[in-house]
Amino acid sequence: MIVARRKPFDEIKGSVSGAEQVLILGCGTCVAVCLAGGEKEVAILASQLKMALRLENQNVRIDELTIERQCDREFIEEINTRVTVDDYDLILSMACGAGVQLLSDVFDHKVVLPALNTTFIGVAEGPGVWTERCRACSNCILGVTGGICPITMCAKGLVNGPCGGAINGKCELDYNRACAWAMIYERLQKLGKMENVRKIQPPRRHDLATSPALVIHKAYQ
């Protein structure tokens, strides 16, 4: 899922100051799971802003709404059935960057501001801890590397590793960090697939990872 974290409070407060009516819009999917932008976080931010702005004698009305997903028009269209978007002079989105952008496209006459810093695609390791696992390279090699992504985990993003600098399974750029390729060797050994590392992998297909990338499902081409 997409992992994000809330922007510093002062930055958010500064971005809404001067507005009279603000809608804080949460997203109930990825950012809700990583405790950054779901219904609960919307309520906390709304309460904090109400108090902080009142202390500055700013009279701002702050409403809250959380929809299922902000990266899907179908769900965004639902917003107007629950609130009147034109009542607000500003929408503060607590979705990832994709959600903020689609919201800006749909309500292109409204100021839409991000309340989060979108950080990575990753997994939940335990309560409150997430790690990055995928850089969305468009040409997944996990099948060869035993399910460990060197593009994300190797500091150099090598597809043929390790480099010459790894020491005792640690990365030469940061000895606190495991060498991704050492992990891959161990995993492949466990899987009995050591032949995978004896083959030289072709260079990364940077041509596939166009920016901005576009996906059209075959059934819709």
Next chain:
Amino acid sequence: MEGEQEVVDYEPRLVAMLCNYCAYSAADLAGVGRIQYPSNVRIVYYLCTGKVEIIHILKVFEAGADAVFVGG
């Protein structure tokens, strides 16, 4: 907005969020044992303080509480 706060002698309003099994029993016992404690403390009772939500605490301050303590 008031500039610097002059030291006023006022009666603060406190909210205590207490766990049924420990702190609330202690408060109860204080009542039964006639142990004096300030009458300006309002008690919110939880089955467990693990159920205290951040937003509950914020709402209490929004409503004007001067201080809050959670007891577990």
Next chain:
Amino acid sequence: MRAIRKVEYTKRLLDEIGLGSERLEFFHIAASEAPMFAETAKKMTERAKNLGPNPLKSDH
């Protein structure tokens, strides 16, 4: 303990707002510690007096 972590985090949120984290505290109070409860209530009341009223209170 979950409650302690939440209280610590909420204290940070209160600082961000400008209300001040001193207005919130967590205390361990066992079921038998009635005097401890009274003590805590007094302590926090004193603290609130020193801090002055919550500036968000409408009747001040």
